[in-house]
Amino acid sequence: MNQIFTKGVRLRRLPRLARLFCLFYLTCICVLPVSAFAQAARFTISAKQISLTEVFKMMKEQQKGLDFFYSNDEFNAAKKIDINVSNATLDELMKIVLANNYTYQLIDNHLVIKPRSTNDLQTGVKAKDQRVSGVVRAKDGIGLPGVLVKAKIAKTTAVTDINGKYIIHTHDDDILEFHYLGFKPQEFSVKGKTILDVLLTEDVAFLSEVVVTGYQTLQRKNTTGAYVGLGKEELTRMNNRSLDRVLEGAIPGLSVYKSPTGANDLRIRGGSSLRAGTQPLFVIDGFVSTILPDINEIENITVLKDAAAAAVWGSQASNGVIVITTKRGKQSKLQINYSGNVRIANRPDYNELRRADAATVIDYQKEQFDKGYIISPIFDGTKSGYSQSIGIFNDYDRKDITLAQRDERLAALAGLSNRDQIDNLLLRPAVSQSHYMSFSGGSDKMQYFLSGNYQSNLGGAKGNKSDVMTINSRNTYTLASYVDLRTDFAINYSSGKSGYSDIQGNIRKLLPYQMLQDAGGNYVYDYINFNKVENDRLKGLGYLDNGFNLLEENQKANNTSKGWGVKTRVGADWKIIKGLTMSNDFIYERTTNTLRNLYGEKGYDARTLINRLTSTDAANKLVFNIPKGDILDLNTSTYNNYAFRNQLNYINTFSKKHYLNVVAGFDVRKVVTESNKSRRLGYNDDLFSFQNIDAKALAAPGIIWWDGSRQTYNPSTYEGILPYYDNREVSYYSTLAYTYDDRYTFSTSYRTDQSNLFGADPKFKRTPLWSIGGQWNISNEHFFHSNIFSNLGVRATYGLTGNFDRNSQTTTYLVATRFFNSVANDYVARLSTPPNPKLRWERSETVNLGADAGILNGRFSVSLDYYHKFSYDLLGNQDLDPTVGLPSAIVNAAEMLNQGVELSLKAGIISTQDFSWTSNFNLGYNKSKVTSNKITDSNPAINRPNNIVPFLEGYPRESVWSYKWAGLDNTGRPQVYDGAGNKIYIPNEGSLIYSGTSRPKFSGGWTNTFRYKGFEAMAFLVFNYGHVVRREMPNMYGYDWSGAYNNQVAQRWRKPGDELTTDIPAIADMVNLSDNYSRAATLSSNSIVNASFVRLREIQFGYTFKPMFLKGTPFKSIRAVAQMNNLYLFKKNKYGIDPEAITSSSGSIYVLPEPLTTTFGLNFSL
Helix, strand or coil: CCCCEEECCCCCCCCCCCCCCCHHHHHHHCCCCCCCCCCCCEEEEEEEEEEHHHHHHHHHHHCCCCEEEEECCCCCCCCEEEEEEEEEEHHHHHHHHHCCCEEEEEECCEEEEEECCCCECCCECCCCCEEEEEEEECCCCCECCCCEEEECCCCCEEECCCCCEEEEEECCCCEEEEECCCECCEEEECCCCCECCEECCECHHHHCCEEECCCCEEEHHHCCCCEEEECHHHHHHCCCCCHHHHHCCCCCCEEEEECCCCCEEEEECCCCCCCCCCCCEEEECCEECCCCCCHHHEEEEEEECCHHHHHHHHHHCCCCEEEEEECCCCCEEEEEEEEEEEEEECCCCHHHHCECCHHHHHHHHHHHHHCCCCCHHHCCCCCCCCCHHHHHHHHHHCCCCCHHHHHHHHHHHHCCCCHHHHHHHHECCEEEEEEEEEEEEECCCEEEEEEEEEEEEECCECCCEEEEEEEEEEEEEEEECCEEEEEEEEEEEEEEEECCCCHHHHHHHCCCCCCCECCCCCECCECCCCCHHHHHHHHHHCCCCCCECHHHHHHHCEEEEEEEEEEEEEEEEEEEECCEEEEEEEEEEEEEEEEEEEECCCCHHHHHHHHHCEEECCCCCEEECCCCCEEEEEEEEEEEEEEEEEEEEEEEEECCCEEEEEEEEEEEEEEEEEEEEEEEEEEECCCCEEECCCHHHHHCCCEECCCCCEECCCHHHCCEECCCEEEEEEEEEEEEEEEECCCEEEEEEEEEEEECCCCCCHHHCCEEEEEEEEEEEHHHCCCCCCCCEEEEEEEEEEEEEEECCCCCCCCCCCEEEEEEECCCCEEEEEEEECCCCCCCCEEEEEEEEEEEEEECCCCEEEEEEEEEEEEEEEEEEEECCHHHCCCEEEEEEEEEEEEEEEEEEEEEEEECCCEEEEEEEEEEEEEEEEEECCCCCCCHHHHCCCCCCCCCCCCCCCEEEEECEEEECCCCCEEEECCCCCEECCCCHHHEEEEEECCCCEEEEEEEEEEECCEEEEEEEEEEECCEEECCCCCCCCCCCCCCCEHHHHHCCCCCCHHHCCCCCCCCCHHHCCHHHHHHHHCEHHHEEECCEEEEEEEEEEEECCHHHHCCCCCCEEEEEEEEEEEEEEECCCCCCCHHHCCCCCCCCCCCCCCCEEEEEEEEEC
């Protein structure tokens, strides 16, 4: 874009002093100095034929904080003069510098230069018959100082003062232009107006020109890599989202997809590893960190995607880098900002689990009984539990009841449904709230930023709640003209309480007729895990009840968590000579998390453990080897991160055409993580006391239980020291960027990494990682003239990045696992990883070709990238010679290729004084293939469709395999094809077919924003396309008595001819009963469905109050927001499956679809 203004230092917005102060804030920072520019400043300058630009630089060196502001069109800063002044005042010096052609105005520390006119620039002359005044504000309501106001016809100008106020004299038919660096220029008609208040909008395109890599900050024109950034305005609009949802759909090539655990899995360009992790690296304020800031804390986000962008991060950069810059204080008066919201999510809908209703379950079990799968001898006299309906069948099988009684009792169960009890007693709408407040400002000697955040969450399952509190402080001190000191400190505390573990999994297993309470409000116990007849008998002998009630367990659960996090940083910037700066930084992070699970004596877990290890003595009396009382489990983990950096930065421009930016430095980092767990039996929470047991005796030989079985207790399951990691790394790095005449840019970077995890073999001790790139800004060529393209450039880069697995199994040393062995009756070690001195970093070579275009003076912009990323030396399991003593080892043996295209389109479709419509569209395409992976699969027919041996050579990383479906035969038996095309019942290797990838090939987002005066509306769509999932299929296994059947069992084969209308097999006959039957029923290609979808992720409505409404109040700005998330899903499969709520390989619905949520938010500044 064409710069209208030239300045020494970019002007900062300086809001008025807040009228409200907080006592806490006064205690912390009220003594901080806030100074203005002193008119009494003195200057000494002596030089011949020196440009005015050089004069201004010398003045700034002698008076810290002084900025210059002028129009290139009206002032020639390159003009050279002779000057010789000593101890001159500002006014004396400016009279010499500006002579008679110009005048100046001092606004706070900003010196505005204007052409001298016979008319006074602020009051005008009599010929200008209309006086117009007003205030120019930013979107947050803060007045902007130094905004240039021009009258097109009258040719008068004015400049806003420190509060953003201006006065100008002009004509009634004139047009006023408003110009301010970093904001879009705007025009307004004067017609009939004497007061004209203006709201300027930040120029997102201009702000996105700044690229932050974590080691340096560059202008886009001086870079060659593939960078995408999100600025302050975009983040402000999305401050009600989590960080992963902020990035979703906003960054081409970055996909956010649900993992089987329900967490959002972030990938940049498909990932670059098979086992060392595919998550991108997070860099916070220049350092790798696991403590991510609140969205309100973030100033901007830059995503580094190709090698030229990310190679400077070396062995951690193969999966891309997400660089986050947090907010800091600026030279201004005190600013107070608040952001708060309340979010309400609909009650979880467990109908999405697709479980069969009571009538269907009983109908299914009747057929099981008829086929001989339910007979009383299986259960009688054993501990094997069964459901109420199975119990009725057992009673009938024993001839205890008649057929009519059986059917009557089953009909009564078939009419029951626990859905209302689950909804009302276990579930609720989730409610969360967040409150964020910040205080910032400062003088030329110190800038401060202090913030606090509180978040509270009530989960969708009753009993689940959490609270998070965070305080951040970031300060910058100017100790001398050549030294700046930075001190950052953050502390966060979290606490949580949860109900019974895995509430969703337990609801999933709950039979539809199993009620939680009876009509009188009493608990109804479920004995599906223990034989009820035997339970009643054992209770008479003194054993505890083995019944289970999910409501009771959830209400009595006492599971808590606490976490502390501290992050501190000290840094200094030393200005050595012109353009050369040295930076030193030290950072320390520590997090501690404690999980405390207290199982009450009357709870299910305590009762069953006590029962299981209760024996009888010689007198046939019960011996409780596990003492009665509560059980306490404690699990504590700590994370410590130490890092130091020394860096030199050199930035200079020579002869106005040669721009040079050089960085060189080194990092030292140490990360220590450790955890331990303990169990206390017979625990008394009031006395903090517990009882010891003879753990060795219970481990071996154990006890003989009432049913004759041997029961043991392995203490290593609940106690001991968990993995301890101590990773130490040293890195040396350098980068260089050179730009000639704003047309040609060359960049390169080099880095070497060393780690205590690798390097036993000297050949692999150091890994050089590097990049090279070039950019051609065609639009700046002299021959380029276009009325369409305002900007046109092409980029090309090549480089090498790395990655490695930081867990205990990736090491050059022998690794063994310690556990208690009941046979040896002692702790033993099991070898898990053999020594491998040749272990080394995984590496990725990336080629990136890109093009960028601005159309119609930046109204439309397009960015297109193509990448080819080849990853090699990937860690994977390789089979070993059996004589070695271990079946496999982790070695650098695999290779993978990722190729893709990324597209970003931004359009300002409509832009008028009162109305605007902007649209952003992002698309990423990725195709991955494992090109080499020497893993021997001993049984692919079973392992491949179950994803037991993944990453097959020649196929995508997330490939899905199935048996080629051949339909049902006329007896309802499932069939598949073999390699020769024959129908068979037992799947073999020839039956396998590649069904697709579970990772979307295409992903992206589309945002449309509409503004009308103070109103704003936004709609956000995300899409994923080109992948598959497996729908859950019933296994039709005859001995499955769980009752937690998929509702498709109602569509099963029942009679000849049904095979023409259904693909759900009949319940297996005894003669056909085998694992092969279930595998063919659940893992065949008929279970594969298209997972493509488009989701209306968010709509948002906001209103920013006009300044006129806030007059007489302490508020500078107020914005109210209402939004809804997850409104609608456009899915391509015909089964109504939400692809984000299903495990792609098994089809199990472990995660419920995200519910509809409504959020109300309020932002204001003082």
